[in-house]
Amino acid sequence: MELEDYIEKYLNNTASEAEKQLVDAWFEKVQNTESYPSYNRNAIEYAMWVQIEAAMNREKTTRPARIFSFGRLSRVAVLVGVVALLGIGYYQWSKHAATTMAYNNGHRVSRKAATNGGFIAMQQDKMVKIEDLAGDAATVIGNLSFRKSGDGIVINSVGNHFSDTSAIAIITPKGKFLQLTLPDNTVVKLNVASELRLAQNYLQQRTLQLSGEAFFNVVHNEQLPFRVHVGNAIVEDIGTRFNIQAYEGQATQVVTTVIEGAAKVISLNNAHTQVIDTKTITANQQAIVLPKPTSVAILNNADEIKSAVAWEQGYFLFYNSDIKDILRSVGDWYNVKFDIGANVKGAFSGGLSRAANLNAMLEVLETSGNCQFEIISPNEIKVTSTESKSR
Structure with missing residues (x-):
């Protein structure tokens, strides 16, 4: 069996004494080791915390101001997070099992990650x-x-x-x-x-044009600045690592997130002939340029920043995100089409490894309680609102 199988049995109280000892030994090793690179370790721990929040189904939770270490979390909570990261999905802490999907003919959709x-x-x-x-x-x-x-x-x-x-x-x-x-x-x-x-x-x-999303690790050159033209904006490097998201159809057209260094964000008019506003953002800041010509807005929300760059680290992380935006992101990653019902709405917080298959992702999304999925074909999934069905 794989590690996640032992952990799942441990959490369900079906593990043998020998299997419990194996999981306990693994937990102690992880808790006490510092051998992981700090960047990857922090990313994993933060993703685990997001999983644990959703698993415990808290109505109101204050997210940690910093990333918690393994030692700060209870054993069961850590194991729940590990299970979720390994692709099994969230656990519901209630009398009922996790929500199930409405599969056609009892079949799951076997869609691999990007x-x-x-x-x-x-x-x-x-x-x-x-x-x-x-x-x-x-x-x-x-x-x-x-x-x-x-x-x-x-x-x-x-x-x-x-x-x-x-x-x-x-x-x-x-x-x-x-x-x-x-x-x-x-x-x-x-x-x-x-x-x-x-x-x-x-x-x-050193000028690029972008549509969609990309993460940049730029070699700085003051004599020849690096620039990205995207939507109604220009992003100029000032010695930095940054992410730009500019998918068509989203409420905010251009979102720039700086992880290291600084970047200049320039807002243009629709004809791209006039500068509307210019702002400089530094590490752990975001700049937003709306589709309608306007000034550049600067945000300092730590959760949104982690969510914006999680894809580059190999994770989905959502913080009170609109379910339709989430489905767009998931559909693009797994190359599937979601037929979203008119009554589907709501927000969702949670996360999962991007290496997980589509089944795991859909099961995670169903824990939000806002939607249910029906597999129409390997490339098409119908999304309906559970709230409308309960009325």
């Missing part, structure tokens, strides 16, 4: 699948070369056509994500359902 992949496109006349790139030889498209390296691709400039501003697009469809190393060694993690465009003379201007 994987590395995407396309490189140039003026619609040439498209290359990321999976077809070679690691030992570069594929040249225009004035840029592309080579597979590990789970991502490395892009370099070739030739000397410094005036060529025509763009090449890197596209990740739903269910695919990708890491890019640009010609200046800036690293970009492109989320699902996104598009990043860079000019063939990138090294002469």
